[in-house]
Amino acid sequence: MRSIPMQKIFSAAVLLSFGKRGFAFLALALGLLAASALPAQAASDFNLTSGTGSCATVAPAECTWNGTVLTVLDGADMTVTGTVTNGQRIEVAPGATAALTLRGVSITLPKGNNSSPLQLNAGAILTLTLAGSTVSTLAARSGGVAAGLQAPAGTTLVIQGAGELDATSGGHGAGIGGSDGQAGGVITINDGTVKATSGGGAGIGGGANGAGGAITINGGTVKADATGSTCASCGAGIGGGGGGGAGGNITIHGGDVQARGSTYAAGIGGSVGSAGGVIVIDGGTVQAWGGGGGGAGIGGGIFGVGGSISICGTAVVTAVGGTGFAPASVYGAFSYGGGAGIGSGGTYDNLPVNAGTLAFDPSRGASVTATGGTGYGGVSVGASVGTGGYMGGPRSVTPGLVTYHTVTLTAVPPAGGTVAALPAGIDLSKIPHGANLFFTVTPAAHYKLVSVTVGGQNLGLVRSGTVVGITADTEIKATFVKMAAIGLAIKTQPKLSYSDGDALDLSALVVTLTYEDGSTEDVAFADFAANEITTDMANGKVLSRDTDNGKTITVTWSGLSASTDPLAVTAIVTGPPVTDVPFNAAIPTLNEVGLALLALMLAGAALRRRRR
Helix, strand or coil, rough: EEEEEEEEEECCCCEEECCCEEEEEEHHHHHEEEEEEEECCCCCCCCCCCCCCCCCCCCCCCCCCCCCEEEEECCCCCEEEEEECCEEEEEEEEEEEEEECCCCCCCECCHHHHHHHHCCCCEEEEEEEEEECCEEEECCCCCCCCEEECCECCCCEEEEECCEEECCCCCCCCCCCCCCCCCCCCEECCCCCEEEEECCCCCCCCCCCCCCEEECCCCCCEEECCCCCCCCCCCCCECHHHHHHHEEEECCCEEEEECCCCCCCCCEEECCCCCCCCEEECCCCEEEECCCCCCCCCCCCCCCCCCCEECCCCCEHHHHHHHHCCCCHHCCCCCCCCCCCCCCCCCCCCCCCCCHHHHHHCEEEECCEEECCCCCCCCCCCCEEEEECCCCCCCEEEEEEECCEEEEEEEEEEEEHEEEEECCCCCCCCCECCEEEECCCCCCEEEEEEEEEEEEEEECCEEEEEEEEECEEEEEEEEEEECCCEEHHHHHHHHCCCCCCCCCCCCCCCCEEEECCCCEEEEEHHCHHHHHHCCCCCCCCCCHHHHCCCCCEEECCCCCEEEECHHHHHECCCCCCCCCCCCCCCCHHHHHHHHHHHHHHHHHHHHHHHHC
């Protein structure tokens, strides 16, 4: 059986209700994304080229197909293949939770089609696996408004696997994230090679005028490029869409990440006039280039505040601010300063734009190489770390100390399962303030999940999720119980034959337990107590032929019982002792007997002669 994620979103200080699931929580201090897993039916498949597959015929159905749109339904766990160019595409149904594997899929939408090749509808939650050694391509119509992979606010996308995904927007949408006017959703990249290209939107994040959302990169190779088309005011490589999209909440824990902003936008952060948001980089190799016109390498777009930026851990960061310039068709004949390497965007004003809150900790090997962008028309170059260029020159800022929090992962009981965080090996005692953290919950064999709490909030039966914006010490706790019992059988009989007065020996006894999910477990007598299995005869009991012969031993577990074969207890025969007398005389041979007879005959003859 496979398991698939079911995720819920919780925003800081916002009450959200989830209709059919019945969940409603008020999240305090933490924004939470949580994903749970339900038993799934056997994985199905679909080929877009032929329009055929098993996903529509399994019960319950995992998809529908109308000749153009493959709709992935709630509970689906399916693999898609095929190459199409005539408008065929994939949608995840509203509110659906699904797992989808792309195996060399290629979808290129034609002119006149403003849909996304792969679209998550409202409330949809998708775990997207990239099959190893394959490249999947999602290309929206050039010049259109759609994202290459649409995952807007209110949806959740997790990308994993060893394959490659190339997602290209039509222009105003993000490569991966929101389409035109949409903020990005909760997007997590755990591994794989991901290339996301846009023009008006972000490479990964918001569509045009849309904020970046919550973006977490834990590993893999990620190339996010917003320079895919010419536009007057474009998006960040990772973060806000063009025209004013803020950066959102961006965390990079690992991987090889390259982010290139377009006109007026940051490489990582905001677009024109927008702040960088909350940016945490504590692992991986990160390169970020601000767009021409004064976007920061990491931070704000032109006129945009840097935001809250923390760099620490083992991160190796290179950030280059964008060169200042001023196309007259957009902002008139003003001259703009270059963007900071890390900090705020450039401006034409006499005062700089606030660099934001910058923090750096090199104690575990983190390194930063930052270069401000060149000014235009006499306006200054941007600071390496600090403000973008302005009429009075850049202002460098000395970064402050990074604030850390501890995340504790707890499984109750410890044998019941595991709680893990990604990437593997992350130092949970040093989670930077504002960071996102992806976690997974895995029950052990024959256990099931009862609840997961994050920061005291009960999220129910969640199997994975992202804690967005950690601002305090936090415990992620999973509680498990053994599955319900449905069967008990004797697999190996104990010793059954005894003499009167012998001690009962159950050491060889083995039983087979069957659980509610159909799984089984063999338990030896030595482990009975640990599994709350009892017997109606105690091991070591002195057996009597009169009372125990022919009896069975009843084994009980969770209200179920099974009996062994009958005992055979025999009486011990008693009476006077028998003494064995050893017989040591030699057995004569035939020759010896003959000689003895001859001797007797001779002796008798001699005796008769004397008598005469």
